[in-house]
Amino acid sequence: MTETQPDHLVASVRAVLPSLTPSAQVIARLILDDPATVARSTITELSANSGVSEATIVRTARMLGFSGYAPLRLALAAAAARAEPDRLVPGDLGLSDPLSDVIAKVTRSEIEALSDTAAQLNPDQLDTVITAAIAARRIDIYGVSASGLVAADMAQKLLRIGMSGHAFTDVHSALTSAALLRKGDLAIGVSTSGETPDIIEPLRQAGRAGATTVAITNNPWSNLARTADHTLVSAGRETSFRPGAMASRISQLLLVDCVFVGITQRTFATSEQALKLTREAVSDYMAEHRPRPRS
Structure with missing residues (x-):
């Protein structure tokens, strides 16, 4: 794991939290709950307050992409200094909160969520995914539940520019399609946790068939990310009133939009014509079926 940048340190810690060991999770949760206090604490103080050994704290810092605890403290201090008020620990919704x-x-x-996703998005990785999509004979997108809506959104966008994109929200259909992919095709799995078997298995099957595989997930250490050739990391903080599906949907859609715009830029001659034709087809239909005013 490359060293995490201060601008999105807390989002990165939140993303990998489920994949950490129990003792490392203790330190990670302290970072999420009160990053400024961790930044002010020496390793001895943090060990005493957390009940975790100094050696474990150092290992945790290394798991998070730092050479030791001191660089982690510096990154947390930098993140706290750059953050807007309450930026690092946003308030949760309460039962009695007024609608305002x-x-x-x-x-x-x-x-x-959008800002954290943009900060973590590697342009080179995005470029690789866009290049693979443009070259693909067909593109499979796998997603279930709320991630299935993201998959459907991507397939619809690709259709508008004349590309062969298909969304699969059922594991049996996904596995069937994945088995028929071949080298040069592209398969994209969407899962907030990165641990949904209904997404991991079709993506694994697509890889075995020779397709290039991409994960869109909050957790870059997840099994889905390990299965994929390339990973685009989304962000979103789950709370009592914001389940994972709600927290990450908008950031996953941002990643889809970035891929779509990148494809459209590079295939503008054909994409522009396809957009024009599809827009006209819908406009003509609406004009023909628009209710006429009564005389």
Whole structure:
């Protein structure tokens, strides 16, 4: 794992939390709950406060991409200095919150999810995925539940520019299609946790068939990410009133939009014509079936 940058350190820790050992999770949760206090604590103080050994703290820092605890402290201090008020630990929604607070907190959470996703998005990795998509004979996108909606959104966008993209939200259909892929095709698995068997197995099957595989997930250490050739990392903080599906959907859609725009840029001559034709087809239909005003 490459060293995590301060701008998205907390989002990165949240993403890999499920994959850490129990003792490393203790330190990770302290970082998520109160990063400024961790940044001010010496390793001896943090060990005393957490009940975790100094050696485990060092190993945890290394798991998070740092050479030791000191660089982790510096990164946390930098993140805290750059953050807006309450940026690192956004307030959760409460049962008695007025709708004005609901609007503000949901809006802030979605903005932060988009910002964290953009900060973690590696342009070179995105470029590789775009290149593979343009060259692909066909593109399979696998997703279930809310991730299935993201898969369907991507397939619909590809259809608008004349590309062969198919969304599969049922594991049996996904496995059937994946088995028929071949070298040069592209398979994309969408899963917030990265641990959904219904997504991992079709992506694994697609890889065995020779296709290039991509994971869209919150967890870059997940089994889905390990299965894929390339990973695009989304972000989103799950809370009592924001389940994983809600927290990550908007950031996954951002990744889909970045891939789509990149494809459209590079295939503009054909994409522009396809967009024009599909737009006209829908417009003509709507004009023909628009209710006429009564005389």
